[in-house]
Amino acid sequence: MILSPKIAAALDGPEAGALPCDVTIEEGAHRLVLHLTASGPVGLAFASLDFQTRARPEWTPESLKTWSDRVAARVTYLMEPLVVLEQDAQAGEVEIRSQAPTARGDHRAYYEIRIGRTGTLRLTRVGFDESTRRRRPIDCMMTREVLERMVDDFTACIP
Numbered sequence: 001m002i003l004s005p006k007i008a009a010a011l012d013g014p015e016a017g018a019l020p021c022d023v024t025i026e027e028g029a030h031r032l033v034l035h036l037t038a039s040g041p042v043g044l045a046f047a048s049l050d051f052q053t054r055a056r057p058e059w060t061p062e063s064l065k066t067w068s069d070r071v072a073a074r075v076t077y078l079m080e081p082l083v084v085l086e087q088d089a090q091a092g093e094v095e096i097r098s099q100a101p102t103a104r105g106d107h108r109a110y111y112e113i114r115i116g117r118t119g120t121l122r123l124t125r126v127g128f129d130e131s132t133r134r135r136r137p138i139d140c141m142m143t144r145e146v147l148e149r150m151v152d153d154f155t156a157c158i159p
Contacts, residue, residue: 002027003025003032010024019037020037021036029053032050035049037139047139050121051120051122051151052121053121063159064087064094064117067158068094074153080102091117092116093117095114097110097111109126111123112124
């Protein structure tokens with residue numbers, strides 16, 4: 001099942017009218033919630049993307065690792081390449097991050113994806129200020145086309 005046609009329709013629909021807002025898209029066993037902060041005809045910004053699938057009744061540590069490895073290998077078109085950083089088999093979570101953050105002056109930014117044992121995937125972007133040594137959430141910004149492709153890739157990577 002692909003979500004991209006529904007994403008395009010939802011971003012142009014009334015649900016995405018008053019920003020910031022949450023846009024929810026469902027297709028079969030998959031559900032996407034986009035915490036939208038800005039949207040235009042070409043691009044958008046969002047605080048986080050929450051994807052959930054009920055494609056599997058149970059997610060073992062091995063199946064989580066497989067999904068994570070596939071996502072990191074397939075989603076190669078973001079600003080930074082992704083790598084599986086760590087797996088906590090006991091907590092049932094895998095963390096994927098940008099291999100190297102993007103630097104702009106004293107600020108660095110990277111993507112962070114957490115995949116959980118209930119079939120959840122959460123994408124956020126984190127900013128790090130070298131002068132204060134603090135992390136803070138920042139908006140993810142991308143074109144609509146990249147968003148649609150990425151969500152379809154998350155789905156295609158499910159083991």
